[in-house]
Amino acid sequence: MRSPSSSPSAEDLPLATPIAPAALPLTRRSRLSRLGVGWRRHRISYLLILPYMIFMAIFGIGPALYALLMSFSKFSMGTPQYFAAGLDNYKLAYGDARFFQVFGNLLEFLIISVPLGIALVVLLALLLDMRPGRFSSTLRLLYFIPGAVTGPALVLLVICIADPGISPFGPIFNFLGATNFDALVFPGSLPFVFTIMGFFSGAGMWIAIQHGGLQGMSREVLEAAELEGCNAWQKALYIKLPFMRPYIVYQTILIFALNVQLFVEPQLLTSTWVQANVPPQWAPNQLAYSYAFDVGNFGAAAALSLLMLGIGLAGGYVLIRWTGFFKLEGQS
Amino acid sequence: MEEIEVMKRALTLLAAVVLAGCSGNAATAAPTATPAAPAATPASNSTSVAVQSAAAAAASAGIESATVTDTTDAITVWIDQPRQPVVDGFVKKYPQYASLIKSTIVDRETLPAKTLLFNNTGSGWPDVVFAEPRLVARVSDAAHAFPLDLTSLVPADMQKQYAAQDNCTFSGKVYCLRNDLAQMVTYYNAPLFTQFGYQVPTTFEEMQALSDKVAKDHPGYYLGTLGDGWTWLSYFEASGCPYANVKDVGTLQINVSDPTCTRAAQLIDHMVANKTLWNTDYFGASWVQIANNNKLLMLIAPIWAALGTFKGTYYCPCTGATTKTTPTITDKFLGVAAPLKWAADATAQTAAMGGSAWVISQHTKNPGLSLLFAEYATQDPDLWKGSSNFPAFTPLQPLFNATVKDDPIFASDPTAAFAKAATEISPVGDNWPRFDLIAPLNTVVKDMYSKKQTMVATLPEVTTVLKPLAEAQGYNVTP
Numbered sequence: 001m002r003s004p005s006s007s008p009s010a011e012d013l014p015l016a017t018p019i020a021p022a023a024l025p026l027t028r029r030s031r032l033s034r035l036g037v038g039w040r041r042h043r044i045s046y047l048l049i050l051p052y053m054i055f056m057a058i059f060g061i062g063p064a065l066y067a068l069l070m071s072f073s074k075f076s077m078g079t080p081q082y083f084a085a086g087l088d089n090y091k092l093a094y095g096d097a098r099f100f101q102v103f104g105n106l107l108e109f110l111i112i113s114v115p116l117g118i119a120l121v122v123l124l125a126l127l128l129d130m131r132p133g134r135f136s137s138t139l140r141l142l143y144f145i146p147g148a149v150t151g152p153a154l155v156l157l158v159i160c161i162a163d164p165g166i167s168p169f170g171p172i173f174n175f176l177g178a179t180n181f182d183a184l185v186f187p188g189s190l191p192f193v194f195t196i197m198g199f200f201s202g203a204g205m206w207i208a209i210q211h212g213g214l215q216g217m218s219r220e221v222l223e224a225a226e227l228e229g230c231n232a233w234q235k236a237l238y239i240k241l242p243f244m245r246p247y248i249v250y251q252t253i254l255i256f257a258l259n260v261q262l263f264v265e266p267q268l269l270t271s272t273w274v275q276a277n278v279p280p281q282w283a284p285n286q287l288a289y290s291y292a293f294d295v296g297n298f299g300a301a302a303a304l305s306l307l308m309l310g311i312g313l314a315g316g317y318v319l320i321r322w323t324g325f326f327k328l329e330g331q332s
Numbered sequence: 333m334e335e336i337e338v339m340k341r342a343l344t345l346l347a348a349v350v351l352a353g354c355s356g357n358a359a360t361a362a363p364t365a366t367p368a369a370p371a372a373t374p375a376s377n378s379t380s381v382a383v384q385s386a387a388a389a390a391a392s393a394g395i396e397s398a399t400v401t402d403t404t405d406a407i408t409v410w411i412d413q414p415r416q417p418v419v420d421g422f423v424k425k426y427p428q429y430a431s432l433i434k435s436t437i438v439d440r441e442t443l444p445a446k447t448l449l450f451n452n453t454g455s456g457w458p459d460v461v462f463a464e465p466r467l468v469a470r471v472s473d474a475a476h477a478f479p480l481d482l483t484s485l486v487p488a489d490m491q492k493q494y495a496a497q498d499n500c501t502f503s504g505k506v507y508c509l510r511n512d513l514a515q516m517v518t519y520y521n522a523p524l525f526t527q528f529g530y531q532v533p534t535t536f537e538e539m540q541a542l543s544d545k546v547a548k549d550h551p552g553y554y555l556g557t558l559g560d561g562w563t564w565l566s567y568f569e570a571s572g573c574p575y576a577n578v579k580d581v582g583t584l585q586i587n588v589s590d591p592t593c594t595r596a597a598q599l600i601d602h603m604v605a606n607k608t609l610w611n612t613d614y615f616g617a618s619w620v621q622i623a624n625n626n627k628l629l630m631l632i633a634p635i636w637a638a639l640g641t642f643k644g645t646y647y648c649p650c651t652g653a654t655t656k657t658t659p660t661i662t663d664k665f666l667g668v669a670a671p672l673k674w675a676a677d678a679t680a681q682t683a684a685m686g687g688s689a690w691v692i693s694q695h696t697k698n699p700g701l702s703l704l705f706a707e708y709a710t711q712d713p714d715l716w717k718g719s720s721n722f723p724a725f726t727p728l729q730p731l732f733n734a735t736v737k738d739d740p741i742f743a744s745d746p747t748a749a750f751a752k753a754a755t756e757i758s759p760v761g762d763n764w765p766r767f768d769l770i771a772p773l774n775t776v777v778k779d780m781y782s783k784k785q786t787m788v789a790t791l792p793e794v795t796t797v798l799k800p801l802a803e804a805q806g807y808n809v810t811p
Contacts (some may be wrong), residue, residue: 078451097800277778290442293445296475
C-alpha cells in the first residue's frame, strides 16, 4: 500500500501515481472497518485500473489457467481428454531433444539483443537530447516510422536486404565475400539477424519514450551542472543517465519479455518460400507452436508456454526487486 | 513449394501446347478405356447427348462408377490454382451436380493444422482435398483422423488400375486415390553427349566415372545439382537409404550409417570435389543460368520437369535471360533415360517429387458425390488428354505417352523411360512419415556447404534433425 505522505514529484514514475486522499467524513461503517477506510480512500484508483484488470483476467490470466488445464490433458485423439495425461506432456516437451537447443538459442539472442538494444536506444535518446530543436524532432520522427510497419512485413524486407542478389547493399556484401543469402543467414548469425530485425522496428518507440522521460528533468539541475563546468557528455553520463534509470529498467523488463517471445522472425525464415539455412524450430515459441499445430499435441505446447510465462514473470520480478523499481522517494 | 510453382507453369504451358498441337493427336489419343461406340458418334454438339455418351462410355468402361444417392448435400473441394480445370470439367460433364460443388483454392500445406482446428470446433472439414500422400499421412493419425476409408467404396479391380497406390494405403486402409506420379528420371543433353562421345550411364558407378571424364575434358559442365531436400532425395532414395523408413504406424527407422547411405554420400562428395555437381535446388537462379548456358549435361529430375521446367526455364523461350547457346524447346535436346541403379542392386529405385492424390474426408455428408468427383479427377480421359502430368490411373497412360511422344523437346521417344521409372519408385521414399522431411533435409544440405564439410561427415545431422521430429509425433525411432 502506498504511503500517502509523499507527494508525487517529477522523479516518480508516471505509471502509477498515488492520489492524495481527500478528507473523508468518518461514517459509522468506516469506523468499524479498517479495510473500508483504505478502500474508500483509494477507490478511484481501483476504479481506474478495473477495466485493465478485467481484460487481464479474460485475456491474460484466463488463458494461462486454461493452458494449465490443457497441460494435464491428453490430445492423442485430437480433442482434449482433461486430466488424462498426468505429467506426460511435461516429460515429452521438456525431454525433447530440441529443448536445450531452443533455450540455448534464446539465451544467446537475449544476451546480444537486450544490452545492445538498450545501450543503443539510450545513446540515441541522449544524443537527441543534447541538441534539442527541429533537427532532433525530425530525427525522432524518422526513427519512429519503421515502428509503424507490422512485424512480418519488416521481416520480409530484411530477408530481401539480406540476399546479396537483390539487396541494395549487394555490392558491399559481394565485396566482403558474401555472395548468397546462405552466407549471411545461417544458424550462427541468427541472433544478430534477429537483433537487427527487432532493433530497427522497435527502437523508434523506445527512443521516443526515453526522450520523453528526459524532458521531465528539472532544468535547474542541468544549469547547475553547466555552471560547475560539465560538458555535454559529462552531463549525459553523470546527470541524465542516473535520472533515466527507472525508464531504462522499464525498457529492460519489456524488451526482455518481448524477446523471450521471439516467434515471427524465425518462423518466417523457415518458411518454404525463403528456404533459409535455419532449423525448423529455433526459438522456444516455435517449438510450442510445432507441438500444437504440427503434431496436434496442445498439451505439450501448453507445458512449454507455461514455462515461457514462468521465465517472463521470474525475469520481471527479479528486475523489479533488484532495482527497487516501484519504490518511491522517501521509502526504504 | 516448388512443385506448386512448377505445376502452375506446367499447366500454363500446357494450354499453349494444347492450342498449338491438339489437332494432330485426335486419332491416336483414343484411350484404351473408351469403347468404339462414342468414337462413331457423329459430331453432335448437344450437351445431353455428350453427357449421355460420356456416362455410357464411363459406365461400360468401368470408370467413374460411384453412385450418388444424395443429391442435396453440397461438397467443398480444396484445390490449387492448376486444378481449376478439374472442377470446371466436372461441372460440365455432370451438370446435374453443378450446384453441389463448391471449390476453394487453399494452400494444402495447411491441411494438417486446419484439420486439428476443425476437429476441435466440430465443423468446417472440406469434403475432398487435392493433396500429396505425404500430407495424407500427416492427417491419418488418431489425432487428425481425417481421411475416409475407401477400401470398400472403390471396387477392387478399379483400385488395381492405380499405380503406386501403396502410398495411399495406410495400415491396410485406402485413404486416397493417386492423381499423378512424379517419379524421377535421368535427363541428359543428347546432342552434347554425342558431341563429346559419351555413353549415357545406366549405373551410378558409371556416372561417377563419367564425372571424372567431364571434369578432365569439359570442366564447367554439370551432371546434377544438390541444394535442397528434394535434390538430396534424388540421390539418397535412389540408393535405398533408410533415412526415414516407416516400418509401421508407430515405428520409424532412421539409419544413416547403412551402406546404402554412405555410398550415395561418397558419390556426392566425389562429384562436389571434381565440380560436376552444382549447389542449388532445381530452380536456383545460378542453376537456371547454367542450364541456359547449355552446360547442363545430365540431371536426375522428376517427370514433370520435362514439360514443366526444361521447357520454359532451362530451355527457351523462357523467363530468364537467354544467351547465344541457350537450347530452345524445339531443338530435340532432351534425352530421357530410365533411373540409374547401383551395380550391386537388383533393380533401380528412384525418388518421386510430388505426385498428388485426392483424399475424401470421413466427415463428408455426401460420400457418393465426393467419390465421384475424385474418380472423375483421376480417371476421366477428356480431362487428362494433353496433360503433361503422368497419370497414376494406368488406362490413361497412353494419353500421356501420346502427348510426350511427339513433343519436339525430346531427342527420342521418352515414354519407355517414363513408364519404367513409374514402376521403380522407391518404397522407402514415397511412403512418408507423419512430419515434413524436406525442411529439415534442406538445413542438412545447407549445413554441408556452409560448414564446408563432406556429405559423409554431415550424415549424422540427418539423425539429429529427424529424430526429435519423429519422437514428437509419437514414433519409436529405431536404427
